[in-house]
Amino acid sequence: MTLGQALGLVRERKEINRRRKIFLICGFQPLHLATLLQGHFALRFPDEGADIQTGLYGDLEGTLAIAADSEAEAAALVIEWSDLDPRLGLRSTGGWALSVQADILQSCRDRFARFLEGLELLAAKMPVALVLATLPMPLLGHTAGWQSSVNELELQKQAATFLADAAPIRGVSVAKSEPSRIDALMELKAGFPYTIGHASAVASLVVKLLFPPSPMKGLITDLDDTFWSGIVGEVGVRELSWSLAEHTQVHGLYQQMLRHLSEMGVLLAIASKNEPAVVEEALQRDDLLVPAKSFFPVCANWGSKSHSVAEILRAWNIGPDSVVFVDDSAMELDEVRTAFPAMKCLLFSPKQPAKTLELLEQLRDLFGKPTIQREDGLRQASIRASAAVREAGESASDEFVRGLQGRLAFDCRKDPSNKRLLELINKTNQFNLNGVRLSEGEWLKHLEDENGLVVGVSYEDKFGPLGTIGVLAGRRVNDQIEVTSWVLSCRAFSRKIEHHMLDRLFKKRCVTAVRLAYGRTDRNQPLQKYLASYGLDVDRDIEMLLSREQFQRHVEDLPHEVRLQDDV
Numbered sequence: 001m002t003l004g005q006a007l008g009l010v011r012e013r014k015e016i017n018r019r020r021k022i023f024l025i026c027g028f029q030p031l032h033l034a035t036l037l038q039g040h041f042a043l044r045f046p047d048e049g050a051d052i053q054t055g056l057y058g059d060l061e062g063t064l065a066i067a068a069d070s071e072a073e074a075a076a077l078v079i080e081w082s083d084l085d086p087r088l089g090l091r092s093t094g095g096w097a098l099s100v101q102a103d104i105l106q107s108c109r110d111r112f113a114r115f116l117e118g119l120e121l122l123a124a125k126m127p128v129a130l131v132l133a134t135l136p137m138p139l140l141g142h143t144a145g146w147q148s149s150v151n152e153l154e155l156q157k158q159a160a161t162f163l164a165d166a167a168p169i170r171g172v173s174v175a176k177s178e179p180s181r182i183d184a185l186m187e188l189k190a191g192f193p194y195t196i197g198h199a200s201a202v203a204s205l206v207v208k209l210l211f212p213p214s215p216m217k218g219l220i221t222d223l224d225d226t227f228w229s230g231i232v233g234e235v236g237v238r239e240l241s242w243s244l245a246e247h248t249q250v251h252g253l254y255q256q257m258l259r260h261l262s263e264m265g266v267l268l269a270i271a272s273k274n275e276p277a278v279v280e281e282a283l284q285r286d287d288l289l290v291p292a293k294s295f296f297p298v299c300a301n302w303g304s305k306s307h308s309v310a311e312i313l314r315a316w317n318i319g320p321d322s323v324v325f326v327d328d329s330a331m332e333l334d335e336v337r338t339a340f341p342a343m344k345c346l347l348f349s350p351k352q353p354a355k356t357l358e359l360l361e362q363l364r365d366l367f368g369k370p371t372i373q374r375e376d377g378l379r380q381a382s383i384r385a386s387a388a389v390r391e392a393g394e395s396a397s398d399e400f401v402r403g404l405q406g407r408l409a410f411d412c413r414k415d416p417s418n419k420r421l422l423e424l425i426n427k428t429n430q431f432n433l434n435g436v437r438l439s440e441g442e443w444l445k446h447l448e449d450e451n452g453l454v455v456g457v458s459y460e461d462k463f464g465p466l467g468t469i470g471v472l473a474g475r476r477v478n479d480q481i482e483v484t485s486w487v488l489s490c491r492a493f494s495r496k497i498e499h500h501m502l503d504r505l506f507k508k509r510c511v512t513a514v515r516l517a518y519g520r521t522d523r524n525q526p527l528q529k530y531l532a533s534y535g536l537d538v539d540r541d542i543e544m545l546l547s548r549e550q551f552q553r554h555v556e557d558l559p560h561e562v563r564l565q566d567d568v
Contacts, residue, residue: 010038072441129209210439280298326348430524
């Protein structure tokens with residue numbers, strides 16, 4: 001992004017009312033970095049604007065403290081070498097001669113320790129993107145440029161230790177190192193050390209760290225010449241390969257990535273034009289690098305790939321915009337892309353190892369998530385186990401639901417370390433009150449509200465645990481509760497859990513009504529249908545009022561056992 005493009009985006013959004021406050025903490029003059037940060041934010045959120053607050057030049061430590069007391073909802077902490085010791089910057093004439101290098105290293109060690117303390121205080125209030133040392137290291141040491149000196153390595157060690165200590169702090173996201181780009185002239189004249197291109201790269205990185213896109217949920221893969229080398233119907237099961245010895249290691253790398261994604265909780269399925277029996281036999285090979293049980297469903301037939309993909313989406317009950325399809329055939333990719341324009345369709349290139357590595361890196365970006373939750377490990381098993389429930393769908397009888405032997409656990413603790421609740425709000429589409437996504441900063445502020453409430457619900461039945469699958473958030477106002485967020489995972493549909501969630505509000509909060517901040521979306525038809533069952537008007541985006549009497553007329557004896565982790 002150029003500076004002119006960023007300025008244009010900022011001007012276009014001056015009148016936008018929904019704005020995010022971001023604190024840019026750096027010791028240099030922010031200049032173009034602040035503008036480019038606004039520009040990249042505008043690309044990420046076309047309907048929102050960003051207001052950037054900055055601190056004092058040369059006082060990063062003081063600015064850290066100011067940011068912690070500010071009203072910002074997110075912060076970017078950018079630390080360069082000169083913030084650790086002014087003698088490491090171009091604008092200082094203090095020097096880095098051998099005689100003072102031991103003192104510089106001690107100064108950096110002390111400053112890192114203080115920055116870590118300030119970072120912990122800041123991250124308790126808002127999410128923080130941490131960017132460290134993107135500029136070249138100062139000319140420490142006595143060696144030639146192609147040989148690392150002891151002092152240079154010691155400074156790198158300090159920086160690595162600082163990042164390793166910072167990364168586990170709740171709310172902190174650490175940027176991967178980017179190529180160094182310094183503008184010596186701007187640094188000396190104005191105190192701004194970045195070239196425009198580098199400033200744009202840093203700004204883009206900060207926006208991704210503070211407001212990461214929702215990770216994809218599922219991957220559908222082809223088999224022949226994609227998952228393995230060879231066409232199983234022609235060469236036979238034993239002649240398929242994916243090893244270095246057979247010069248087909250790219251398929252082995254792809255299998256390793258699929259196993260990694262499966263262990264992260266990504267749904268995996270197969271869409272292959274093949275005989276089902278042959279595919280089943282091939283998937284039983286004990287040298288596969290990803291277990292066959294990781295795939296559900298396996299659609300092997302001679303129909304179109306788009307038909308198999310549609311069958312898989314129905315089984316998963318998720319939208320195509322959350323799914324990646326990988327195939328070695330450009331024609332098959334185009335056929336699926338035509339049927340599902342929102343789906344990400346990626347080409348596997350078995351004859352081009354460099355392209356394979358690019359694909360693996362792309363998959364990491366598409367499915368990467370800041371933390372792995374317990375629910376991620378349950379996802380694949382729960383979809384298999386609850387197939388009968390999904391098939392029963394809305395026609396499931398009360399007797400069938402009771403036969404599930406369901407157990408619900410409600411938790412109202414305002415625990416900022418529980419990332420699962422915000423994750424559900426920001427990725428759930430079908431049973432979603434209004435589709436409003438919250439930043440981590442907005443969520444932390446809600447948790448600090450003494451009148452605010454949060455209800456998380458987890459579920460298990462005879463098929464196994466689903467983990468935390470529902471969230472309701474709002475605040476009490478007199479004898480009513482204003483619900484601003486309410487979501488339920490699609491894995492929990494057809495079990496009457498939504499009835500239980502409202503029931504807990506009415507019973508334990510002793511309120512006369514629940515006020516719902518309802519809004520229609522392209523995907524929340526299940527929520528619309530549920531609210532319409534109470535006679536509420538779902539054709540307009542209006543605040544709805546559901547009284548206790550109205551609820552009780554429609555809901556009688558509820559089917560599941562209920563346990564409270566905290567009083568709702």
